[in-house]
């Protein structure tokens with residue numbers, strides 16, 4: 001338990017968490033606010049589909065690249081300062097996006113959206129770890145992840161309405177405006193810990209940064225968390241952020257509204273399973289990696305049936321696919337629990353930053369690979385992709401799953417051996433085996 005963590009969830013802890021959660025929800029909203037604006041963006045900036053996809057790639061790249069710097073900054077300056085900075089950057093970036101009248105300016109605004117977004121999630125996890133008792137942390141972390149995804153749903157419906165009725169500038173200005181309220185709420189409510197408004201960590205000398213990062217990365221538990229995050233969430237992220245809609249429409253012959261419904265079902269599956277997984281890992285921490293292996297196995301098996309299906313896969317099978325793929329989102333959060341139990345509190349945010357890169361780098365690689373493979377498998381310069389081209393493109397996921405699964409198995413062995421060496425009693429208690437030396 002972190003010093004000062006409260007036993008049980010006090011009213012203040014819940015209030016701090018609620019504000020942090022709303023800021024994260026707002027970040028997910030901004031992150032996803034382009035998903036329904038593709039046509040409007042193409043018209044406003046006179047851009048091609050590839051240039052449109054660049055918005056998503058840039059955002060993912062900046063988000064992932066910022067994770068380690070942000071993790072270090074949170075350990076140094078605390079969650080409150082970074083959340084305030086993140087919410088301010090997001091608000092300014094969306095305002096800039098509202099007024100952007102060229103592709104270059106719009107791209108620059110998306111860079112800052114990625115930057116502000118990157119400052120949110122790690123801070124909220126850090127607040128959860130400081131304000132809640134350890135036995136509650138896995139469930140509150142899962143709730144944070146799943147409730148935050150509501151931002152993606154909120155982005156879809158009101159943004160579609162706003163773009164149709166208010167036009168580009170007013171829609172994005174409207175989207176930016178809740179940021180001002182959140183900045184005020186953060187100032188009024190969020191304290192870094194019980195009884196401390198701002199918590200400062202040790203200063204950031206280069207040698208210490210290197211040491212702290214090396215210590216986090218060297219721990220097999222952190223690497224296990226990284227590869228868990230890497231393997232579980234990319235499929236759902238890439239379907240939700242970019243390629244899901246075209247895959248279901250052009251690759252599986254569905255109508256636009258059926259494809260939209262499938263993506264909504266995926267978010268519902270994410271939201272329904274998160275708390276269950278959070279509860280499960282809090283009572284069975286030893287089985288965290290087993291749960292991830294089973295979930296990734298189920299995702300691989302479901303994709304294999306869909307991709308091997310002769311012709312278009314039947315709708316119930318596609319519903320099954322999005323449900324199982326969606327479970328990968330909350331399953332990725334198990335990686336953060338490995339980071340928490342493998343690192344001391346002063347390194348927690350940087351370990352979380354390392355782990356949180358996994359799924360987003362995997363998603364970025366997949367977004368790019370799918371685009372390249374679709375172009376390679378489609379004759380001429382047309383973007384009229386065929387079901388066969390989609391089958392090739394989606395099969396790239398096996399490369400990422402293969403790599404991720406091998407690494408999970410490797411680091412699970414190493415992490416268990418490390419615990420056995422460092423804390424034989426805890427190892428015996430968790431694994432149900434006799435302590436080394438006992439017979």
Ligand SMILES: N[C@@H](Cc1c[nH]cn1)C(=O)NCC(=O)O
Pocket residue numbers: 121145146149233270274328329330331332333356359
């Ligand atoms: N795995 C996601 C969050 C999530 C939880 N349930 C479904 N998705 C994650 O890593 N989040 C980080 C972020 O910034 O969103």
